[in-house]
Amino acid sequence: MVDRVAAALSLADRVRPVSLANERVLDVSGPLASLLPGGVLPRGITVGVSGVATSLALALTASVAKGDSWVAVVGMGALGLAAAEESGLALERLLLVDSVPAGQWASVVAALVEAVQVVLVAPPVAAVPAGQARRMAARMREQGAVLIQVAWPERTWPQRPELSLQARPLAWSGIGAGHGHLRARQVEIVVSGRHGADRPRTARFWLPDEHGRLAPVEPEAAVTSLSPFPGRPRPLSPSRAPAMLPPAPS
Template identity: 40%
Template sequence: MAAAPYSPSVASAPDIDRAEDALSRVQELQARIRGMQATKLESPALPTSAAMAAVLPSGALRQGSAYSVDGSLTLAMALLAGPSASGAWCGVVGVPDFGAEAAARFGVDLERLVLVPDPGEHWLTATAALVDVLTVVVLRPPTRASDTDVARLGARLRQRGAALVVLGPWPQAEARLSISSSSWTGLGDGHGHLGAREATVTAIGRLGYDRPRSVRLWLPDGRQQFSTVELQDAAPLLQAVTA
């Protein structure tokens, strides 16, 4: 018995329409993702110290972005130091124990620093007001912000081109920075004084970055400056080569 001739199936018009509609949606989503990525990559960078540039996933503080710092006020000051030393106005909200003298030693210009130590329940309003006029704002929220408030403040950051450094967790942060280990130098056997702090700082970027980044930093070094341990160790060698 002869085999029946092969007859290819023919897609109906509704099937073709559904396929074309699905393809169009996929292409639209791809275009939106590319647009979001381009916007993120093109967001201007703020002046950032070399030490912090070595840690941050994008190599700098970015305008319109928020950053989360796990507990370390010194690390927040390190993020402030670069923009402040370059002439930017900065602010600190909800941090009554912020050490102005220590910040000044680290390079923060106190003449361009606005402090709101205890805004109480109006902390979000105070932060939004400072974001409107300052370049970098450090915030310690007393309570968890709602998703709506986070979205509104994020939109304000992007509109004004400011950066937010939050002491504690913050949804949709560009990166989360933490100190995984640290040790002090300068102390002997019952004598001496604290001279420098060596710390391992780890940054975990939001979705899209490959892996966490860990860098050994001086927070601060013996000159009360922030620097990478590798650069500090290489300084005597560089001086010998250039002498």
């Protein structure tokens, strides 16, 4: 009997997957954890970030890249490094690749994911052919890194991301007609996509708060009148992005 149990146990041991699905995740710390399915980010996925894309991408990266993990930023030459630092990113473990020739995206990202856990990309429109994007996604899965695709104006990714985060700006506080300064912004973050996020989840955050970080909004502080913008906040319509286009940041 004992033998059989032992045999069954050893068999169970042998057929166990090498790595369990729930081991292949990155822990998410901070307020974003409550919004993501299971409070984690599966390794190897592509995340799309839109709305106030830069702040959200930085906040997400900072809450995932912990310990001694490195982060690479590709194709975002105009990224504000002070904002990156305020969001909690460790600048001493950051690699920046400003511009990548159109045919080289897959090889550059493939080289980077060997070393980094998170890659932020914002490639110019049509810079990445669909075939290269698929190869990159496969490489991501293999290496267990997370690709965050930042929807800067005129920047696109050929494939639909598996998880999508959108931050709709609601209102800035601290600034008036000629007084104060930009102090903090309330946003509504919507998470949708696969991996247990089929039903969109929504929550309000300060992004950035007055220290440049992401912070939850206390219920009593939630904006009601949405001043200084009267009426309902308009979600960022796709048409807004090109309209607001500053000359493509290179």
